[in-house]
Amino acid sequence: MIPTEGVGSKSLDSILKNKLPALGIDLGGTKLSAAVVQDFKVVSEPRTVPTPHGSENIVNAIVELIQAFQKDHVLAGAGIATAGVVDPETGNILGSTGNLPGWSGTPLKTLIESRTMLPVRVDNDANAAAYGDALAMGMADKECVIGVTLGTGIGTGIIINGTVFRGSNLSAAEGGHIRINLGNKRFCTCGLFDCWEEYGSGRGLVATTKELLPGITSAQSELANHIEFLTTRMITAAADNGDLIAKKGIQIWHEHLAVGIASLEHLMDPYCFIISGGLSSVVNFDLLREMVIDRCMPRYAENVKIYHSQLGIYAGIIGAAHEVLTHINRQTA
Structure with a gap:
């Protein structure tokens, strides 16, 4: 049950009437970021801390971030975008x-709500980014929009007629784990081999470039002396x-x-793809x-549309914040 007294003495009806902002939180494997969001814009100075080890420490870090923002902002709620499979x-x-x-x-929602007295909504990070992008770019009413988040890994989210597609077991749209090679060449963090994210993510770019460097001298590429720490x-x-090896790595x-993306195009026939995440700037x-x-x-090629996220590195934060605001609206409808 969503707390109805989450912001001082204000009810949910008052929250909506006053159009209070929400806090968006993006939890990744290496960093935890948060910012206050209103009307698809970050309206506070974002804060980022390293992701601690262990679930208890992560929960504590999220609570501390929320409480820090509560000192300066009256919040409608908090939306959390996290890696992993989530029951929203x-x-x-x-x-x-x-x-x-x-x-x-x-039980992330329960833990955070009990300690902050704010309504909380939790979703997969790629779903949140795709949702935020589709809304911000005026495409939420399209039959199908696919968001692709490029970072350490690859996340995908599928928005169908304005709703996140979750599948029969809440596990849909793990596009980063489509297998694109049969050679058992690159081991993925999921436990499988040759997943798409081991080639198209930041890890993939590093691995591909490393494969080009053996036999290359520092005179030929400035990366030759950094192969172990690339x-x-x-x-x-x-x-x-102008480094030719680096350029070739990025080309591959x-x-x-x-x-x-072509595989997803054939599978889903989406209206468009929206590319977000820190590595999207390299595309x-x-x-x-x-x-x-x-x-x-x-037939598919003539309809391919690929856009750069308008929300940039804040797509997950903004999407998560608007998910909790949408959920509050539904609770009071």
Whole structure:
């Protein structure tokens, strides 16, 4: 049950009447970020802390973030976007990958509501980002919109007629785990081999570039001396400096992205794809669109539309905040 006295003495009806903002929280494997959101805009200074180890420590960190924002803002509620499989009605974490070990089974909504007295809505991070993007870009009424979040891994969310598609067991749209290679070449954090995110994510870009470096000297590439500690930032910076190995790595990375997107195009026939996440800034959208079209049957190719998120790195935060506001509206309808 959503607390009806979550903000001082204000009821839910008062919350809606005064159009209070919500707090959006994005929980990833390496960092925990939050910001106050109103009308699809971040209206506070975002705050980010490293994601602690262990479910109890993560819950404590989320509570501390919320309480810090409550000192300066009257909030309608808090929306939490988290990696893993989520039951959005109970707010329980049903499953998690290696990015958040021990997270599965956490009754997150109950724990946070009991300590903050705010209405809380929990969803998968890719679902929240796709939902926020579809709303912000005026596409929530389309039959199908697919959000693709590019970061350490790949998250996907499917929005059908304005509603997040969750599947029969709340586990739909794990597009990052489509298998795109049969060679058991790259082991994924989910326990399987050759998932799309092991090729099209930040990890994938690093792994692909590393494969190009053996036999390359520092005179040929500035990355040659950093193979053991290579990062996406190093690769993109080197590419900007004209490094041919870095450029080739990014080119192949685009091909890997295109393989997954073309598969989703054939499966779902979406109105469009919306690309978000920290790594979306690396995407050459004209090149990616061309590569996807090359991998689609003609009937699908002529309808391929791929857009860059208007919400940028805040898509998950904004989507999560608007999910809790939408849920409050439904509770009082």
